[in-house]
Amino acid sequence: MPEEYKITMLGPSGVGKTSLLTVMWDRLAATIGEANLQLTPEPESLVILQNCLKDIKSLANRGNFQAKGGIEGTEEPFIYSFDVGNMGASNPALRLHFHDYPGGWIESDPKNINYVINTIQQSIAVLIAIDAPALMEPQQQNTWKGDWHEEFNRPTTITTLFQKAYQGVNSPKPKLVILAPVKCEKYIRGRHSEALLEQVKKGYPSLLGTLQADALSGKIAVVVTPVQTVGNVIFNAVQGQEPPPRFSFNQVGNGGYDPRNSEQPLRYLLRFLLRQYGDRSRFLGHRFIRRMFDVDAPFIKAATVVAQGCKHDNGFTVLQGHNLLN
Amino acid sequence: MERYVRSRGISVDYHWLHIAEDGQESKEDPPISEFISLIKSDKLSLVLARRSDGQLILLVTGLDTKSRRDARTRPIRNSVAWVGSVRSNADGSDADDKATFDEATWRMLAAQSLKGSLTEIIDSVVTSSKDGSFQVDHNKLKDFETASKKTAGNSDAEPKRQIGKISEKLKNKLANELEERCLPLTHGPLVVVTEFKARKTLEGAKVWRGLSTLLVNNFDEFPEDWEEINSGNMSWNPGNSTRENILKNWDKKWWSLSLIIIVLGLPLAWWKLPFLQVAINPSPTSISFSTATPNPQSSSISSTPSPTVSPQKSPPSSKFKIICTASISEDNRGIDLKVETSNLKEKTMYVQMSNTVNEYPHQEGKIITDINWVYNFEKLNGNGTPLTNEKYYILGSLESRDTTFFQAKINELKTTCSEKNTPGDYCFVCITPK
Numbered sequence: 001m002p003e004e005y006k007i008t009m010l011g012p013s014g015v016g017k018t019s020l021l022t023v024m025w026d027r028l029a030a031t032i033g034e035a036n037l038q039l040t041p042e043p044e045s046l047v048i049l050q051n052c053l054k055d056i057k058s059l060a061n062r063g064n065f066q067a068k069g070g071i072e073g074t075e076e077p078f079i080y081s082f083d084v085g086n087m088g089a090s091n092p093a094l095r096l097h098f099h100d101y102p103g104g105w106i107e108s109d110p111k112n113i114n115y116v117i118n119t120i121q122q123s124i125a126v127l128i129a130i131d132a133p134a135l136m137e138p139q140q141q142n143t144w145k146g147d148w149h150e151e152f153n154r155p156t157t158i159t160t161l162f163q164k165a166y167q168g169v170n171s172p173k174p175k176l177v178i179l180a181p182v183k184c185e186k187y188i189r190g191r192h193s194e195a196l197l198e199q200v201k202k203g204y205p206s207l208l209g210t211l212q213a214d215a216l217s218g219k220i221a222v223v224v225t226p227v228q229t230v231g232n233v234i235f236n237a238v239q240g241q242e243p244p245p246r247f248s249f250n251q252v253g254n255g256g257y258d259p260r261n262s263e264q265p266l267r268y269l270l271r272f273l274l275r276q277y278g279d280r281s282r283f284l285g286h287r288f289i290r291r292m293f294d295v296d297a298p299f300i301k302a303a304t305v306v307a308q309g310c311k312h313d314n315g316f317t318v319l320q321g322h323n324l325l326n
Numbered sequence: 327m328e329r330y331v332r333s334r335g336i337s338v339d340y341h342w343l344h345i346a347e348d349g350q351e352s353k354e355d356p357p358i359s360e361f362i363s364l365i366k367s368d369k370l371s372l373v374l375a376r377r378s379d380g381q382l383i384l385l386v387t388g389l390d391t392k393s394r395r396d397a398r399t400r401p402i403r404n405s406v407a408w409v410g411s412v413r414s415n416a417d418g419s420d421a422d423d424k425a426t427f428d429e430a431t432w433r434m435l436a437a438q439s440l441k442g443s444l445t446e447i448i449d450s451v452v453t454s455s456k457d458g459s460f461q462v463d464h465n466k467l468k469d470f471e472t473a474s475k476k477t478a479g480n481s482d483a484e485p486k487r488q489i490g491k492i493s494e495k496l497k498n499k500l501a502n503e504l505e506e507r508c509l510p511l512t513h514g515p516l517v518v519v520t521e522f523k524a525r526k527t528l529e530g531a532k533v534w535r536g537l538s539t540l541l542v543n544n545f546d547e548f549p550e551d552w553e554e555i556n557s558g559n560m561s562w563n564p565g566n567s568t569r570e571n572i573l574k575n576w577d578k579k580w581w582s583l584s585l586i587i588i589v590l591g592l593p594l595a596w597w598k599l600p601f602l603q604v605a606i607n608p609s610p611t612s613i614s615f616s617t618a619t620p621n622p623q624s625s626s627i628s629s630t631p632s633p634t635v636s637p638q639k640s641p642p643s644s645k646f647k648i649i650c651t652a653s654i655s656e657d658n659r660g661i662d663l664k665v666e667t668s669n670l671k672e673k674t675m676y677v678q679m680s681n682t683v684n685e686y687p688h689q690e691g692k693i694i695t696d697i698n699w700v701y702n703f704e705k706l707n708g709n710g711t712p713l714t715n716e717k718y719y720i721l722g723s724l725e726s727r728d729t730t731f732f733q734a735k736i737n738e739l740k741t742t743c744s745e746k747n748t749p750g751d752y753c754f755v756c757i758t759p760k
Contacts, residue, residue, distance in 0.1 A: 013339040014398040047522045047539070048366065072400055075332065075340045075387070076367045104339020109353070121693065244337045244397040244458070 002083065002095040005273060008119045010161070011129035012154045013103030016182040019071050019229055020129045020265070021080060021098055022052040028263035028306075035305040036298070038087045039266075045080040060230045060257040077101035077115070084270070086298050093299040094273060099123070107157050120165035124276070125176040125269055128158060132181040132226070133235040133247050135199050136192075144195050148238075148245055149203050159207040166210075172219045174324050176272040177211060178265045179204065183249070184226040184315070185234045188260070193226065193315030200224050201319075212320060221272060221321025225265045225311075231258030264311055271307035271325050274300065327428055329467060330356040331451075332387075332405035336397050337458035342407075349464035356407040358385050364531050365520035367405065370445075374436050374509065374517035382509075384408045384432045386439045391449045402460075404448045408432060408471075429509060430478035431471055436517065437501040438474065479506035487555050489528050489536040491548035492519060499552070500535055510534050529555055530657045652720055652757040655702065658712040661757060663701045663720050665694065675701075675722050713759040720755045 009017040026049075029039045041049055055071050078100050083092035099119045105112035120126055134152035136144045149155065166172065179200055181187075187196045201208065211220050236250040277300070310316070318325060329345040344354035357377065365371035367387040375383045387405040394402040410428035438444045447470055455461040484507060490496045497519065509516050516534040525548055528536035538548060651664045665675065673694050692701055701722075 014396060014400065044366075044522050044524060051522075072368060072403065073334065073340060073396065074368065075403070075405070076362055078366075102339050104334075104341070108339070108341065118693075246397055246399065 002085070002092045003273075003277065004095045004097065005125070006119070006123040007096060007098045007125045007127060007269065008116075008123040009098055009100045009129065010106070010116070010120070010126050010158060011103055012106060012152065012157070013073065015103060015129045015131045015153060016229060017103060017129045018052060018074055018100055019056060020127070020180060020182050020227060020262075021100060022049050022056060022071070023227070023229055023259045023262035024266045025049055025080075025082065026053055026262070027259055028266045031263060031309075032302075032306050033087065036087050036302045037306055038083075038085060040083045040085075040092070042081040042083070045082070048078070049080065056230060057257040060233055060251065060255055074100060074102045077105075084303070086302055089299075093296065093303075094277075096269075098127075106154065106161060113161075117161055117165045120161060121169075123175070124173070125178065125272065126162075127178045127180055127265055127269075130179060130181040130200065130203075132184045132187060132196065135181060135203050136187060136196065137235070137238065137247075144192075144199055146199055146203060149199075151244065153203065155204050155207060159204070159210060162207060163210055166216060169215070172216060174272075174276060174321075175220050176269060176321075176324070177220060177222045178268060179222065179224045179319075180265050181224070181226045181315075182229045183233075183235060185228045185231065185260075188226055188228060188315060189234070193313075196226055196315050197224060197317060208319065217320060219321075219324075221324040222319040223268050223325075224315065224317050224319060225261070225268060226315040227262050227264065228260035229262065231260060232256055261311065261316075264316065267306060267310045268325070270303055271310055274303050274307055275324060275326070327431075327471075328356070328409040329464070330354070330407040330409070331448075331460075331462050331467075332407075333391075333452050333460040334396060334402055335454045335457070335459040336395075338460075341459075342405075343460075343462060345462050345464050345467065349462075351462060356383070356385070356409055357381070358383060358407055361385065361515055361518075364515055364518050364523065364527060364533075366522040368403070369521040370439075371520035372436055372439055372517065373515055374432060374504075375515040376509070376511075376513045378513050382410050382428055382432055384436055386436075386444060386448075389439075389445045389448050391452070392446075394449075394454050402454070404452050406444075406448055408435065430480075431474055433504040433509065434474040434478050435471070437504040440497045440501040440504070440519065477505070481507045483508050483510040483534075485510060487532070487534050488552040489525065489533065489538075489548060489555055490552045491550055492521065492537040492539050493550070496537055496552065500537065503535075526657065650720070650722055650755045652718075652755040654713065654757065654759050658759060660702055661713075661718060661720065663722065663755065665699045665701070665722060675699075717756050717758045720757075722754075 009021060011017045025039065025041065032039060040046075052071050080098040080100060082096045082098070084094040084096060085092035101116065101119075102112075106116050107113070131148075131152045134148040135146050138145055138147060162177075181196060181200060184196065187193065208222065211217070211222055232251055232253050232255050233249045234252050236248045238245045239248050240246045277296075312318075330342050331345060332340055332342045334340040341353060342355045343351045344356075345351055358373070360377075361373045361375050361383070365373060365385075365387060370388040370390075371386070373383065373385040375385075377383060385405070385407045387403075389404040389406070391402050391404060396402055408431075410432065435444065438447075451463050451467045451470070452460055453463070484503070500517070500519070504517070512534070514533075515531050517536075518528055518531065518533045519535075519537040521539045523538040525538070528538060653662050653664070654660075655662055675692050675694055
């Protein structure tokens, strides 16, 4: 049986959790075949992701100057499950369960908040989707202000969820936290990736401080992976006189769906899991290793190739826990 | 009749509002949790169900709005749920007028949603409010309900259970049937219309009428026309869909049997198996162990193993018991591990599953949240594949995964569950799917 892992998609409503998951799957599935790996969603997840992908593509291909809409909001929690294994292998090596839920749950009633906290507790990785325009805009006198960061990305709420989830955990198992700014087209293409990285650090000081606490720092890896979710759709301006602000996006160039670096969060996840995969085998003893050895060797070889594709520049960085990734 | 509407506003995310008779709105979820897993609620879906307490439920989700959008310019959807009294009792006794009113209304509302007219009506009832949320015109909603009941037929229900691939043709057929015929008297989800749900999901839920989209897996294909499915016992058992139901079912199925086993088996076990004098498991598929008790006030959960505990050295008053029982989940794809604990709330238990071929190596710590705690091993044999009839072993440990006793236990999996005299704060259960 495959090793199974939970991953939490974390972020407020409308930040782009489901879109991020969709493009991560789409891009990684399109590229890992070269490494003799396959990423296979279970049937229900596949059909839903295909529909989400259609919506994202239509956003980029609509032919209008201004892009509106995108994936519709999530109303109920859903677990997207993927098998990862060698192409043609009868059994997958890994099964990943991504927990998605309505973003409003992170600050609604206690029942929903507890659901999110429990999911974080049980997850080996947490993927925080960050609205990059909210984190960055506006730019005044060569300074990025991030005026809408608190309102749109809710960093204080996110920090509180982590603090509650990891509270009292004396010897936590290794975990991965991925900070994934999305809709980054303007900042990466405009050569502002370093500023984006700085804004991430400035925007989540309490969270990063919490994860650097003595009890957690050696067990939690933190990475930043900026994602250009759609590609040729770029933040344009903040519209509307009354709150909440509405961000408008324009198509550029010839338009069209052309995401960049969207698979990077999954590459980092795979890289982290590979390390844990080895650890797990040692703990489970020689019998397990013997039994699984023939299956594991080709998988580890192929997954290593995929993990080696992790980017380290242009906004990508490992903030802590290098030892958990290498 | 209780009314609930779910929507969102420009900034406030999706949530349910209960609409009282006088139009008062309050944040409250409808009692639909056991049916939510049957649908993809972001898409146009319908559930018509009779709860075990007799309440009839109509849930319609994924209703589009014409012009409402959130702050991210995403289109907003509406959902609506009506909850009412029973049409008649399952034993066939007569229903009162109020109840009959409810079912007729429910059926007509369901028919209208299948024919597409409900979308526009609910869109006209629900509007975004200035506080970033939404509001409901309850008078308009009530007028619509009243108008809906007038034309409902009253013929007996067709008892055959049928499923099919969702299409305009079958939706219209189903709508016509609902307009003309009563619902069957059974409990559970009667009508489910949704997208992206596997055939097995609807079959497993024992729906009376089910429509869903074709999935990519050939094994999940729905027929283009109605296909009769095994009518067998139509009473629905929500199985593992909620934790509460697991416990409820457990109680119903096993407690009487367990009581008999305890009464008859205890004296025999006491006489034959001295080590069982420490603790007796009430379930036929479970074995329980008593272990030395750590100080309940202490934060440490590691306790002293008691490899050869004798009753004299370990009086019951100084013990706690971990009683583990296992049952095959309703869909035959997973196993529910129930752990009864006396004083382990908030402690961490590490669980692991194995069978004779494979190990389920995900040995993750779980917080025990209740004195009757349940951990569900889902989809053990791959998605959509029922469990095979080989023996499954479940280990639960209050210690971390690298303790020697746990590894020793793994080594014992070649043996049977009769190997029970193992020390440690753990449970060990084996079960064979039928």
